[in-house]
Amino acid sequence: MEIGPFIPLTSDYGFKATFGNETNDLFLRTALQALIKSPVPIRQAQLEKNAFEALTLDSRSGIFDLACTDELGNHFIVEMQLGHAPHFVQRMKFYALHKFNTVVERGRFLYANLPRIYCIAFLEKSVLPTPQYHTLANLRNEQGEPIDEQLTLILVELAKFDKSADVVSSDLDKLIYTMKTLHNAPADPVQWPTFWNEEWLQRAIDELNTRKMTPEERFQFARYTAINAEAVNAERARLSGVIQRSLQLGLTVEQIAQINEVSIDYVRELLQNLNDE
Structure with a gap:
């Protein structure tokens, strides 16, 4: 790291x-x-x-x-x-x-x-x-x-x-x-x-x-970083699924962002990732 x-x-x-x-x-x-x-x-x-x-x-x-x-x-x-x-x-x-x-x-x-x-x-x-x-x-x-x-x-x-x-x-x-x-x-x-x-x-x-x-403090910092990365990846995957279902229901990007309390740019980023897969 x-x-x-x-x-x-x-x-x-x-x-x-x-x-x-x-x-x-x-x-x-x-x-x-x-x-x-x-x-x-x-x-x-x-x-x-x-x-x-x-x-x-x-x-x-x-x-x-x-x-x-x-x-x-x-x-x-x-x-x-x-x-x-x-x-x-x-x-x-x-x-x-x-x-x-x-x-x-x-x-x-x-x-x-x-x-x-x-x-x-x-x-x-x-x-x-x-x-x-x-x-x-x-x-x-x-x-x-x-x-x-x-x-x-x-x-x-x-x-x-x-x-x-x-x-x-x-x-x-x-x-x-x-x-x-x-x-x-x-x-x-x-x-x-x-x-x-x-x-x-x-x-x-x-x-x-x-x-x-100290070595212990470095370990704790590395541990926090690893946990954060895993948590963020899991949440991104969950929200990507929510976005797909919301679009199928006819919701707009703006509505999806407001409901999930995230930015419009973040929703668009996830949409772009879904389209690239």
Whole structure:
């Protein structure tokens, strides 16, 4: 297997090795604080083990739902979505409301002093019609005044971020820049942005540095890659069958893409492969 100096942070392995690092949570805590735009440092992040997983079409074995709580009992759900997902906001609402119901039930249906719930999603493709690459949303009235801030949805649309390293200043921008560029970065640290020397980012970069990986870590990375490839091939085969049946029923390419929540280009690619066989 031939890989570059750094594993993509947005990959299944990279996401779990950084955001899901169980031995050191500095990167996770700093990233969460930046994502929710809080001036108050998060002192502790306790990872939960009940991650949802589901097959995707974008070279990842699943959607990794990283769930954690901070020292105040606030809940965080972090998602990574690399494929085309035009209805991803609905999926975020499902996860957030599921967590909300769980919290309420544990509190014996007492609604006072509920902990905050933050559902955070990193999206490779744009899904919102707005130009902002970081969107923080909660319940507001028609004048934009807050009604309730107990449940917050946060979307980061990576495709909309185009800042260069020399204009990056906030921790949020440092995080997004690193997520978008690390896997293409040169091996020589002299050529890196100066903010990559900050401890929280340096810890994450070290986790993704292939030159510093132990034999066990290399094996785990190879294992993730092999599992992902098998899963994607199996899903492509399944969807190819769905496309053939859908066309026989008279559905258009656009309808097939919408029903299966994939891009039109992806459906056309599978159709071309079927025609070439």
